[in-house]
Every structure is written in structure tokens, then in C-alpha cells.
Amino acid sequence: MKTTTTTSTWRMSTPPPPPPRLSS
Incomplete structure (x- = not known):
């Protein structure tokens, strides 16, 4: 499992x- 893939999903x-x- 890649952290980048998990974050993207x-x-x-x-x-x-x-x-x-x-x-205001």
C-alpha cells in the first residue's frame, strides 16, 4: 500500500x- 495512493483515494x-x- 502506498501512502500517496491512499491519500488520493x-x-x-x-x-x-x-x-x-x-x-459582516
Whole structure:
């Protein structure tokens, strides 16, 4: 098992977090 492959799969499986909203 390669760390890079595991990280890539985990990143693809997990969607990116939404951008932070600035509430003024």
C-alpha cells in the first residue's frame, strides 16, 4: 500500500469543504 495512493483515494472519496462565508 502506498501512502500517496491512499491519500488520493481518501481525497476523491471525501468532497472538498465548502468555502467559508464572511458574515459582516
